[in-house]
Amino acid sequence: MAQLSLPLLAGLEILFYAGGIWHTWRSNPERKSGFLLTFLLGIPLLGRGLVLFQMLQGATQTATFWETYIALGTAIALWLLLVNFRRRNVLRASLPAWPWPLLVIGLAIFQPRLPAIIWERGLYILPSAALPAMGAFVGWLILGLIMSLFALSEARRIHQPMHRARFAYWGLILLLFALDGWMTFVWPTPGFHPVRAAMVWTVIYLFTHHRVRALREILRVILIYLSTILLIGILYLVTTVVTERLFSNRPNYNPLWSGSLIALGLALIFAPLLNQVQKVINRWLRAERPNVSRIVQLYSQNISHILEMQRLAQVAVALIMETVGLQHGFLFLVEKLNSDGITRYRLRAVRHPAERSIKPLELPENHPLTDFLLRGQPLLQYDVDFLPEFRELSSFEREWLQALQAEIYVPIFSKGNWIGLFAFGPHLNAQPFSEQDLALLTALAQQTAIALENAKLVEDLVRLNRELRQTTYALEKAQREVERLDRTRADFISIASHELRTPLTVIRSYVEMLLEKEDLDADVRTFLKSMHESTLRMHNILESMFAITQLTQHTSPLETEMVDIGMLVREAAEALAPRLAQRSQVLQIDLPALPFVPGDRTLLSKVFFQLIENGIKFTPDGGQLRVEAKLQRPTPDLPTGGVELSFSDTGVGVDPSQREAIFTKFYQSSDVERHSTSKVRFMGGGTGLGLALCKAVVDAHKGRIWVESPGYDEVHFPGSQFHVLLPLHPPSSGQTIRMGSALRQKYP
Numbered sequence: 001m002a003q004l005s006l007p008l009l010a011g012l013e014i015l016f017y018a019g020g021i022w023h024t025w026r027s028n029p030e031r032k033s034g035f036l037l038t039f040l041l042g043i044p045l046l047g048r049g050l051v052l053f054q055m056l057q058g059a060t061q062t063a064t065f066w067e068t069y070i071a072l073g074t075a076i077a078l079w080l081l082l083v084n085f086r087r088r089n090v091l092r093a094s095l096p097a098w099p100w101p102l103l104v105i106g107l108a109i110f111q112p113r114l115p116a117i118i119w120e121r122g123l124y125i126l127p128s129a130a131l132p133a134m135g136a137f138v139g140w141l142i143l144g145l146i147m148s149l150f151a152l153s154e155a156r157r158i159h160q161p162m163h164r165a166r167f168a169y170w171g172l173i174l175l176l177f178a179l180d181g182w183m184t185f186v187w188p189t190p191g192f193h194p195v196r197a198a199m200v201w202t203v204i205y206l207f208t209h210h211r212v213r214a215l216r217e218i219l220r221v222i223l224i225y226l227s228t229i230l231l232i233g234i235l236y237l238v239t240t241v242v243t244e245r246l247f248s249n250r251p252n253y254n255p256l257w258s259g260s261l262i263a264l265g266l267a268l269i270f271a272p273l274l275n276q277v278q279k280v281i282n283r284w285l286r287a288e289r290p291n292v293s294r295i296v297q298l299y300s301q302n303i304s305h306i307l308e309m310q311r312l313a314q315v316a317v318a319l320i321m322e323t324v325g326l327q328h329g330f331l332f333l334v335e336k337l338n339s340d341g342i343t344r345y346r347l348r349a350v351r352h353p354a355e356r357s358i359k360p361l362e363l364p365e366n367h368p369l370t371d372f373l374l375r376g377q378p379l380l381q382y383d384v385d386f387l388p389e390f391r392e393l394s395s396f397e398r399e400w401l402q403a404l405q406a407e408i409y410v411p412i413f414s415k416g417n418w419i420g421l422f423a424f425g426p427h428l429n430a431q432p433f434s435e436q437d438l439a440l441l442t443a444l445a446q447q448t449a450i451a452l453e454n455a456k457l458v459e460d461l462v463r464l465n466r467e468l469r470q471t472t473y474a475l476e477k478a479q480r481e482v483e484r485l486d487r488t489r490a491d492f493i494s495i496a497s498h499e500l501r502t503p504l505t506v507i508r509s510y511v512e513m514l515l516e517k518e519d520l521d522a523d524v525r526t527f528l529k530s531m532h533e534s535t536l537r538m539h540n541i542l543e544s545m546f547a548i549t550q551l552t553q554h555t556s557p558l559e560t561e562m563v564d565i566g567m568l569v570r571e572a573a574e575a576l577a578p579r580l581a582q583r584s585q586v587l588q589i590d591l592p593a594l595p596f597v598p599g600d601r602t603l604l605s606k607v608f609f610q611l612i613e614n615g616i617k618f619t620p621d622g623g624q625l626r627v628e629a630k631l632q633r634p635t636p637d638l639p640t641g642g643v644e645l646s647f648s649d650t651g652v653g654v655d656p657s658q659r660e661a662i663f664t665k666f667y668q669s670s671d672v673e674r675h676s677t678s679k680v681r682f683m684g685g686g687t688g689l690g691l692a693l694c695k696a697v698v699d700a701h702k703g704r705i706w707v708e709s710p711g712y713d714e715v716h717f718p719g720s721q722f723h724v725l726l727p728l729h730p731p732s733s734g735q736t737i738r739m740g741s742a743l744r745q746k747y748p
């Protein structure tokens with residue numbers, strides 16, 4: 001039986017190591033660790049195969065020697081893995097390992113030349129065949145010592161909790177290694193080696209898992225179960241002995257029944273006992289489970305009413321630090337920025353102005369940190385230090401993170417958007433972060449989201465308010481300045497027009513007098529004529545300026561009478577007929593019979609003249625002009641009703657953005673190059689006073705003037721339509737309404 005079961009167990013062990021190799025390569029460890037792990041697994045795998053072969057041959061003694069070689073090989077592999085784990089030079093570290101296999105081989109070669117038994121005392125004999133195995137033992141022992149010393153000195157250097165937690169596994173591995181050696185050398189059985197298998201499994205777990213479970217946690221669970229089982233055993237013993245003593249001399253006592261009853265009783269109390277033991281051990285190890293829902297509830301109650309950002313950061317960070325037992329913490333606001341099609345996240349610390357300020361950090365969208373945090377999971381500084389995906393972090397980013405001295409970063413999300421980040425320092429008791437801590441911190445971060453959103457809104461509102469106040473102030477200042485400039489300009493125009501009129505009239509009269517002389521030289525006459533034209537033009541400008549100033553400042557009243565609008569339009573058209581002919585344009589007047597309107601005849605005729613003249617100027621040769629009119633019913637804005645005249649043309653049109661501006665004084669169309677003083681030429685420029693005067697006149701009549709046009713276009717000529725609305729006289733009883741005659745006429 002034993003003959004058969006031992007090879008069977010060895011076969012199973014071979015399968016176990018082969019499975020280990022397969023698992024190693026599937027979990028993708030770092031390349032170098034992968035090779036070393038395969039080496040570690042390959043040695044027992046190969047050795048086990050050889051042992052199996054020897055055993056099947058019946059050479060149990062040789063098989064036992066082979067066990068020692070496997071132990072030495074395992075020690076070498078383990079030493080290299082330990083050195084690699086601490087990121088030391090594996091090649092250099094392998095130096096103390098190589099002499100031992102060489103010694104074993106040397107002894108194996110040398111041994112046949114020695115006598116069969118080298119040393120003997122009573123029961124103890126040293127056969128020469130055992131020499132290589134002894135060499136292996138010495139190598140194993142020395143390597144074991146080197147490993148232990150190295151591990152102890154390294155453990156003293158590691159302070160970061162997560163690193164300590166990970167390195168603690170080497171304690172377990174070395175313990176199992178020693179146990180396995182003891183079983184191999186002191187109690188050699190060529191068979192299944194469960195301790196070695198456990199050691200190898202622990203090494204694989206350590207190398208293929210980045211975040212390992214805290215060993216303390218595992219040991220705690222083992223301790224809880226072992227203690228409970230021990231207690232149950234003791235209880236079983238005590239109760240059995242007691243029932244035996246009390247009831248064994250009774251006639252109907254059946255030990256089978258009593259035993260079953262005791263077992264049933266113990267089965268029933270197992271669960272409560274386990275619970276109790278757990279509580280006691282947890283208290284003893286200070287590992288009581290926090291009541292997560294209660295903590296979360298209290299936390300959100302405490303922060304939900306805080307609307308001020310700095311206060312929120314202070315309270316939230318302090319509360320979390322106190323509940324989880326952390327050394328320090330920060331809260332960052334995360335803003336998503338979009339510029340030039342690149343999305344970036346800006347991390348800005350919420351700090352009191354008196355505290356040391358932290359520079360904001362900007363992370364692009366596809367940055368490893370962003371990628372990780374956007375998944376919504378807490379990030380450990382330990383991950384940043386060791387996961388390959390964080391290797392390409394810039395030195396600025398590394399320094400920024402280091403300056404925080406944080407151990408863990410917990411992102412805050414609201415409606416799927418990343419809005420904040422907590423960064424916390426290590427535990428007060430220097431323990432690593434457990435799964436439980438991560439879950440609690442994630443829950444607390446989630447609770448912070450709403451309060452953070454609210455505080456953010458308030459902060460935005462306060463900022464907007466401040467900006468608005470500043471803008472309003474600037475606007476008011478600018479407006480005061482504009483008003484001052486406008487007054488200065490009006491004053492200047494008024495003074496200039498007034499003061500220039502008299503001397504200009506004098507010049508004009510003298511020029512006219514000179515022109516009347518008959519004995520003038522032809523050249524002089526030409527000069528005088530052009531002087532006369534210029535003075536006339538200047539005179540017109542000054543007149544317009546003067547009229548506008550007077551009308552807008554209400555310095556002279558309108559000379560109002562009842563005016564026949566149709567007549568005025570016709571007069572203007574007649575005056576302009578030669579220009580229409582010159583430009584081959586047609587002006588169509590189509591007016592119904594209109595009531596007389598109250599108004600200043602001279603001023604109104606200037607308005608109509610100007611509008612038709614502009615039509616001619618801004619319409620290309622051969623274009624169409626049209627004047628129409630209609631009666632407006634009374635409206636709340638226009639209680640007396642009115643007459644609306646429209647002057648349309650098929651010209652360049654007016655840009656929508658300029659509809660208001662063209663009615664201001666001195667408005668110049670942007671193309672100053674074209675500007676000419678010709679009144680006839682297409683687009684010939686003017687002074688920019690024509691429409692301003694029209695508006696001043698219409699306003700003085702309490703009417704309205706505006707323009708409609710699809711837009712400005714010098715190629716397609718969309719045309720424009722200027723409208724003038726003049727109010728009628730309020731109808732009073734007994735007064736007859738005077739009507740002009742209808743007018744339909746074509747000019748020229």
Ligand code: ADP
Binds near residue numbers: 651662685686688689
């Ligand atoms: P100007 O004497 O310089 O023509 P106006 O006050 O009469 O000054 O006109 C101001 C501006 O309004 C003109 O420069 C022109 O750009 C625009 N404008 C006036 N009438 C028309 C029109 N019928 N069609 C297109 N644009 C016009």
